[in-house]
Amino acid sequence: MLKIIQTPVRFYPFIGGVEKYVYYISKELAKYDDCEVKVICANEPDTIDHEIYNGINIRRLKYYGKVANTNVTLSLPKVLYNEDFDIIHTHVPTPWSSDWSNIISRIKNKPLVVTYHNDIIGTGVANYIAKFYNSTTLILLLNKADKIIITQDDYINSPHLQNYKEKVTTIPNGVDTNIFKPIDSPRKNNQIFFLSVLDKFHKYKGLDYLLESLVEVKKIIPDVKLVVGGKGELLNFYKSKTEELGLKDNVEFKGFLTDEEVIKCYQESELFVLPSISSLQEGFGIVVLEALACETPVISTTIVGVSDDVIDTESGIIIDPKNVEMLEKAIIKILSDKELIKNMGKKGRELVKEKYEWKKISEDIHELYEELL
Template structure:
């Protein structure tokens, strides 16, 4: 089977959708009967065609962005001229998903949509998002042969209510052969946060983590937050850190390669993802990666793995935007080495049993076979 994946961007661009597409494509390419091609914008890589981990990658020139979507004018023609059996596209990325919809209709081919989260915005962007949701999104979901959601709760999205008969839940995953404990020492009182630092990812909750850190510092003066990721708001966050008196407690590391990310997971005593928007937070793959590295986590009850974190006691789940609860959870875990060790083992066991990418890809491969 010839599969086209159409994210707006792709590895080495770092983001939740990009990670998802990379890992399922990498695993699907291992099947003898599966040929995987990713068509995306050439951000950040300018190479037009390449192969990586047996994934064929076609990168298209883009002409600016609308919201967080690269506009690749050649996409319709490239999709139409590709020989494929099925297209797997992704929401919230209009343009690439919409053209995938149109081309599969023209060629009478199956379309799979992974619905990662709702499309929303603020101000004018929110008005545009509402118009899109009432028009093009409906057109896309009507055509889709299968709609994948990564957590059961997302079926409550108002945009999915008419499509429950073709929705299936397949969670995100993690590569436990790559993300694993390292033979390195944990740095005392070091915590880790990882995200793109732009306005579209403010829902990851870094503002609230910094506010919580002010409270934590009273009890743990040498608390150290490592922030991985870059974006247009980097300077904004650096200024906030100065204003809040946290200059000695926060380090911004910019873009991190996989090896560096794994190192910070493995050398930190705690990973934190304090997401604040259930409409925008699709799952939280970084939580799984941290757990796979045997690192306890703190997150909020809107991430896809929250219930499993609670049930396995592999971290602490707090309400979104609750700065006091977040600070208390950080202090509780950092002050208890025995608790950290138990949580770490429980988290690693959880991802090995339920969230291996190999298992996730097998479910998606079976779904493709069913449609074909």
């Protein structure tokens, strides 16, 4: 029996790209007869400390505040040390959980797999902390890693991976097309969907630019409607900005959405937009795959992991980051052509089914584990 421990900083029901990645690969790996999967993470949002969900053994630990968006779980070292495991799979950018995974795997002489989702950066004081971490502890982590997974080929260009190219392999993110799928009912006319945590750390998702673009879009499409899913400390900031831009009637903030509500928003909307602005922080953009699987056209930026495939399959429009004018034109082009919406949607789902099913992704990861052992 292959005993796997995953150590994301947070896990389901927390919503985020890394959390979704760990959830879906763990769920698929748990279906294998030879795999036991355990996730050890911080208890955020506060829920059951210990449960088995979709075959995944989940242990959530009390945390004592956060440093650089990373929950500090003081019991993690002891808990990890007392676990019986064959392999630890940890994730960057999450110091603490990844660093203790490194230390415990060294002590117990077990293989360590690191998925490098994106670089660790910060602003202000956090930037100095990030630089110090990257020049010290991150090096120790990557030195020990037996394999480093990146989710898009471009990430090999990260300055922090230059000395480890022989260990790096690309395995993309995925989506479950049995869950994320279109429905027969008509979509809501001129509705756009955006989904992200609304906090300072996730400002790189580009909601500011999307709101600014709607000012011009509204002149051409007066009833354009943006549905924003997600909550966080910047929710009131974005609501105020919406009012300042004269968009109060055109933007609806839904707050936290359940899995079912997220899927419904993808299915009902004519367009999904993820205008990410930072290649250092945007690891892949799983939400783009989810939208495509629901036959919803997408607009995103060149830094998102699936951008080349979106261009090749004509399943959406890819623009430059921070380019509000390009974003305006792309939104108007898609929403003004209902036939284009249908065609882009069908091409998007075909792309996902062909290349980005979680089942295929988990097979690649399972094979990687077996090679290491």
